[in-house]
Amino acid sequence: MSYATKADHQRLLAQVAADRDRDAFRALFDYFGPRVKTLMLKAGADPAMADDLVQDVMMTVWRKVDLYAPHKGAVSTWIYTIARNARVDWHRRGAAQPYDDLDDLELASEEPDSETEVFAAQRSECVAAAIADLPNEQRRIIEYAFVEDLSQNEIAERLAIPLGTVKSRMRLAYAKLKGRLETLK
Missing domain, CATH: 1.10.10.10 (Winged helix-like DNA-binding domain superfamily/Winged helix DNA-binding domain)
Known part of the structure; x- marks a missing residue:
């Protein structure tokens, strides 16, 4: 079954929220997983990172399913927002500089020259x-x-x-x- 309509997505998400229905979640994952992966690949992630981000996004959907508010937008909008945020977090983590050993650092004097x-x-x-x-x-x-x-x-x-x-x-x-x-x- 395709589950391609907004009503299908809302019904599946409601089942996940109400009963932690794994089959409903699997249907959502099967539908949105490849779409989120494509989104991540287009945003510059390599295939392995895109797969990791899909897992993160869908686990966030599972954990935060109760936060979905139908009056604020479609299920797809909610999931793509989670994906966008995951991508931003991924970029932030990637931009972080590794810590240097403090013993090796030469600190400038705080005294004015x-x-x-x-x-x-x-x-x-x-x-x-x-x-x-x-x-x-x-x-x-x-x-x-x-x-x-x-x-x-x-x-x-x-x-x-x-x-x-x-x-x-x-x-x-x-x-x-x-x-x-x-x-x-």
Whole structure:
């Protein structure tokens, strides 16, 4: 018997779910197994891997048969989704790098090298100079925001100015700092 219609597939899957009917499962396997294998071969699996993936897919169907929801799609859609996920998992496992023995690894020092330290110091000096050149009201807002880690609301309360004023001064300060510090990227 061919079992080629959607109704046949749903009936067979319902039998597997209800009674763990091995004959119904065998019929599903006979129908979908070759189709899943063809799908895997077209996706780049070698024949042995395609056979393994078919086994994985159909075992997942057996184990998770209770998760099939007919209102979400056809049995074929559900099985091909399982197959796609199995193929993705197979690719992920294949892309994994083997572990190296830790004794053989040379780890880079976590200490910054002298060039990095010099660049960081120069960048820090440039940022400090750019902030110092801001108008006093903008500089104070930037310092409150980044040194004292205050929110814009807290800055407005501390300076007794409207929140909108804090925001506009901060925007002006950012524009000036951006112009001065663009070369540090």
